[in-house]
Amino acid sequence: MSPLPSGLLGDLDPTSDRAVFRQIADQLREAIDRGRFREGEKLPSEAELVDHFGVSRMTVRNAFSILQGEGLVHAEHGKGVFVRPRPPVRRLASDRFARRHREQGKSAFIVEADAAGSHPQVDSLEVKEEKPSQDISARLGSVRRVLARRRRYLLDGRPVEFATSYLPLDIARGTPIAEPNPGPGGIYARLEELGHRLDHFEEEIRARMPSPAEVKTLRLAPGVPVIHLIRTAYDTEGRPVEVCDTVMAADAYVLSYHLPAN
Amino acid sequence: MSPLPSGLLGDLDPTSDRAVFRQIADQLREAIDRGRFREGEKLPSEAELVDHFGVSRMTVRNAFSILQGEGLVHAEHGKGVFVRPRPPVRRLASDRFARRHREQGKSAFIVEADAAGSHPQVDSLEVKEEKPSQDISARLGSVRRVLARRRRYLLDGRPVEFATSYLPLDIARGTPIAEPNPGPGGIYARLEELGHRLDHFEEEIRARMPSPAEVKTLRLAPGVPVIHLIRTAYDTEGRPVEVCDTVMAADAYVLSYHLPAN
DNA sequence: CTCGCCCACTCGTCTAGATACCTAAAGGAG
DNA sequence: CTCCTTTAGGTATCTAGACGAGTGGGCGAG
Numbered sequence: 001m002s003p004l005p006s007g008l009l010g011d012l013d014p015t016s017d018r019a020v021f022r023q024i025a026d027q028l029r030e031a032i033d034r035g036r037f038r039e040g041e042k043l044p045s046e047a048e049l050v051d052h053f054g055v056s057r058m059t060v061r062n063a064f065s066i067l068q069g070e071g072l073v074h075a076e077h078g079k080g081v082f083v084r085p086r087p088p089v090r091r092l093a094s095d096r097f098a099r100r101h102r103e104q105g106k107s108a109f110i111v112e113a114d115a116a117g118s119h120p121q122v123d124s125l126e127v128k129e130e131k132p133s134q135d136i137s138a139r140l141g142s143v144r145r146v147l148a149r150r151r152r153y154l155l156d157g158r159p160v161e162f163a164t165s166y167l168p169l170d171i172a173r174g175t176p177i178a179e180p181n182p183g184p185g186g187i188y189a190r191l192e193e194l195g196h197r198l199d200h201f202e203e204e205i206r207a208r209m210p211s212p213a214e215v216k217t218l219r220l221a222p223g224v225p226v227i228h229l230i231r232t233a234y235d236t237e238g239r240p241v242e243v244c245d246t247v248m249a250a251d252a253y254v255l256s257y258h259l260p261a262n
Numbered sequence: 263m264s265p266l267p268s269g270l271l272g273d274l275d276p277t278s279d280r281a282v283f284r285q286i287a288d289q290l291r292e293a294i295d296r297g298r299f300r301e302g303e304k305l306p307s308e309a310e311l312v313d314h315f316g317v318s319r320m321t322v323r324n325a326f327s328i329l330q331g332e333g334l335v336h337a338e339h340g341k342g343v344f345v346r347p348r349p350p351v352r353r354l355a356s357d358r359f360a361r362r363h364r365e366q367g368k369s370a371f372i373v374e375a376d377a378a379g380s381h382p383q384v385d386s387l388e389v390k391e392e393k394p395s396q397d398i399s400a401r402l403g404s405v406r407r408v409l410a411r412r413r414r415y416l417l418d419g420r421p422v423e424f425a426t427s428y429l430p431l432d433i434a435r436g437t438p439i440a441e442p443n444p445g446p447g448g449i450y451a452r453l454e455e456l457g458h459r460l461d462h463f464e465e466e467i468r469a470r471m472p473s474p475a476e477v478k479t480l481r482l483a484p485g486v487p488v489i490h491l492i493r494t495a496y497d498t499e500g501r502p503v504e505v506c507d508t509v510m511a512a513d514a515y516v517l518s519y520h521l522p523a524n
Numbered sequence: 525c526t527c528g529c530c531c532a533c534t535c536g537t538c539t540a541g542a543t544a545c546c547t548a549a550a551g552g553a554g
Numbered sequence: 555c556t557c558c559t560t561t562a563g564g565t566a567t568c569t570a571g572a573c574g575a576g577t578g579g580g581c582g583a584g
Contacts, residue, residue, distance in 0.1 A: 019567060045534060056569045058320075061535085069331050069484070070471055077535050078576030099524050198523035205519070207469030207487045207512035209333050212291075222331070225487035225512065227469045233523075250469035250487065257467070257519050261460035261495075262361050281537060307564065318539045323565090340546030340564050527584085536574075547564075554557080 008036060009044075012053055020055055021062035028067060032083055039085040043073060046081075071223025071251075084221060087252055088118075090160065094257040097201060097233075099192075102185040109153055121154040124162075125180050129169060136166050139232050139243045147172040149187070152217065159218045160252040166243045171196065187242065188233070196235040204230045207250060218249050225250040270298060271306075274315055282317055283324035290329060294345055301347040305335060308343075333485020333513075346483060349514055350380075352422065356519040359463060359495075361454075364447040371415055383416040386424075387442050391431060398428050401494050401505045409434040411449070414479065421480045422514040428505045433458065449504065450495070458497040466492045469512060480511050487512040 009027050012020060031037055044052070049060045064081055067073045075081045095101070096108060113120030132146045140146065146166040153161040165187060167177060176182045177190050192198060206228040210220050218226070227250050233242040271289050274282060293299055306314070311322040326343055329335045337343045357363070358370055375382030394408045402408065408428045415423040427449060429439060438444045439452050454460060468490040472482050480488070489512050495504040 021567075047534080056571090058570090059568060062567085064535095065327070075535060076576090078533080078578085080534065094519065094521055097521065097523065200523050201521040203519045203521065205467065205489075205517040206515075207489045209485050209487065223471050225469050225471065227467075253468075255467040257356065257465045257521075259356055259359065259463040259465065259519075261359065261462050283537080309564080318541090320540090321538060324537085326565095337565065338547085339566065340548085342564065525584100528582095530579105530581085532577100532579090534575095534577075536576100537572100538574100539572080540570095542569080543567085545564100545566075548562095550559100550561085552557100552559080554555105 009049075009052060012055075020053075021059045022066065024049065024053060024055070024060060024063035025066040028063065029070075029072060032067075032072060037083050039083055041083050042080040043082065068222050071221055074221055087158065089254050090116075090155065090252055091254045091256055094255075097188060099198075102189050107186055113155055118155045119157070121157070122151050123154065124150065124152045126150040127178060127180055129173070132166055136243055136245070139230075140166060140168055140240050143168045145169050147178055149177075155252070158252075159249070161246060161248045162214070162217050163244060163246040166245070167241065171241055191233075191235075191241055196239075196241045198241075199234050199236040199238070201234070202232045205255065210247070214247055218247070220249055227253055227255070229255075271314060274317075282315075283321045284328065286311065286315060286317070286322060286325035287328040290325065291332075291334060294334060299345045301345055303345050304342040305344065330484050333483060336483055349420070351516050352378075352417065352514055353516045353518055356517075359450060361460075364451050369448055375417055380417045381419070383419070384413050385416065386412065386414045388412040389440060389442055391435070394428055398505055398507070401492075402428060402430055402502050405430045407431050409440055411439075417514070420514075421511070423508060423510045424476070424479050425506060425508040428507070429503065433503055453495075453497075453503055458501075458503050460503075461496050461498040461500070463496070464494045467517065472509070476509055480509070482511055489515055489517070491517075 009031060012023050016023065018026075028037075028043065037043060046057055046060045046064070049055075049063075050057050053060070064073065064075065068075065072084060073081050074084050090112075101108060107122070109122065110120045127147065127149050129145055130148050132140065132143065132148075136146065137143055147169055149165040149167075151163060152159055153163070167187070171191070171194065172178055175190060175194060177187050177194075182190050188198060207225050208228060210218065210224075210226045214220065214226055220226070227248045229244075229246040229248065231244045231246070232240050233244075235241050271293060274285050278285065280288075290299075290305065299305060308319055308322045308326070311317075311325075312319050315322070326335065326337065330337065334346060335343050336346050352374075363370060369384070371384065372382050389409070389411050391407055392410050394402065394405065394410075398408065399405055409431055411427040411429075413425060414421055415425070429449070433453070433456065434440055437452060437456060439449050439456075444452050450460060469487050470490060472480065472486075472488045476482065476488055482488070489510045491506075491508040491510065493504075493506045493508070494502050495506075497503050
């Protein structure tokens with residue numbers, strides 16, 4: 001095994017009260033930030049760092065586990081530890097549900113991704129009637145059963161978002177909304193055709209670490225949070241007609257909102 | 263050392279291909295989710311788990327480090343590992359900058375926190391002229407120097423938000439905006455008095471893991487992401503007059519937005 | 525030349541300690 | 555009663571080594 005190129009990484013400071021594995025993590029983090037290691041590039045192996053710093057393997061692994069926790073690097077069994085590439089982000093504008101954007105036959109997600117040159121995909125489509133959670137029920141005005149529409153969105157094969165729409169059964173049952181493909185303009189277009197003219201939406205945004213199930217569904221790397229968005233659609237009579245619960249990979253999104261000043 | 267109460271945690275499955283430390287983490291996570299351990303309650307010590315599962319201490323520590331990474335628990339040196347309590351959240355409504363909320367003498371943060379029964383506080387106030395980053399400069403229309411107003415917000419002694427406002431010097435220099443305390447209604451009221459009537463705001467929202475510096479400033483626990491909000495204020499002539507860059511502890515906030523449907 | 529096997533390198537998991545330091549409570553000195 | 559010391563029980567860090575398992579290149583058999 002060849003030694004590390006000198007100058008790539010410095011030495012430890014034995015007088016420091018900072019734990020050795022943190023010092024090693026700091027050095028690697030700084031080297032990555034400074035571009036000494038580029039996106040996707042392989043970092044020195046554990047054995048090389050053991051030699052370079054004169055510590056035991058567990059100490060080096062502790063350092064790596066910090067960086068993995070920060071989402072800066074990822075390990076590949078049998079290959080090495082690599083600098084994680086930053087994925088391209090998707091920008092969501094606050095007028096994305098405006099009526100004027102609802103004319104085309106394709107869904108907003110597909111249109112937008114095509115325009116950005118990505119390959120969009122929608123899968124795990126599930127449409128069924130079910131009993132809503134207490135929270136969803138309350139948002140829809142204490143309904144007992146709802147139609148739930150679940151789907152997952154992918155960009156270039158990477159899952160980026162998992163969404164569930166809940167609609168009161170008296171509105172959705174027996175309509176195109178209960179079909180896997182609700183047709184051009186999506187369920188909002190169908191709702192308006194059914195006489196529920198939309199007035200406004202309320203969105204609630206949280207950010208948190210994903211549950212193990214979300215990690216799996218969105219194939220999230222460690223250290224990547226999720227944005228949890230809950231949108232309620234109201235018709236002109238003030239009735240909530242849909243609640244959409246969306247979990248997004250935070251590294252894939254920027255949300256954008258327009259607020260009037262008055 | 264007394265053994266663990268039986269039934270609190272199960273046994274390992276030696277036939278499973280799931281790593282032992284993950285199995286232990288799974289069991290603890292489930293016990294917490296089911297409320298077997300409550301918020302703030304102490305989990306069994308490392309030694310107790312070593313005895314209970316018949317594994318080495320490193321294995322137990324690996325399990326704990328998973329849960330810490332998820333932000334589910336936190337360790338206190340010399341005391342034990344505890345279920346992390348969920349802090350109360352602060353809700354930000356999308357009309358929080360509306361003109362009608364700008365009448366009082368106190369800042370929106372103080373008023374709102376007082377109403378919620380919390381003890382609000384603002385510190386690390388810094389007001390200075392500086393050279394903006396490329397991003398900030400671009401958002402303000404390529405200005406070369408700006409007035410920066412930095413402050414940190416605390417609720418009941420806990421830092422929850424760190425914000426910096428950037429204003430073009432030609433607008434802010436020599437005005438109350440350049441004072442530590444800009445007076446009733448805050449800098450938006452002053453801007454309007456100076457003839458820059460506000461028209462609208464644009465907000466960009468990201469979520470990510472904090473940098474080490476942000477962990478320090480916001481005293482963030484491991485596993486807590488931050489919400490990064492960048493707001494640009496525009497006057498009625500379409501000129502950007504302020505950019506506010508805000509980093510919030512994600513576990514302390516819910517953002518709420520109102521979107522018209524047309 | 526191609527296929528299959530072996531081997532070197534890599535990370536993943538686990539063991540069994542050692543040392544250091546922190547916290548809280550008990551008990552003694554003043 | 556107050557303050558300090560001791561001590562027991564915690565976590566934090568580190569070492570040294572073992573075995574497992576994925577990857578990919580080299581090399582020999584066919």
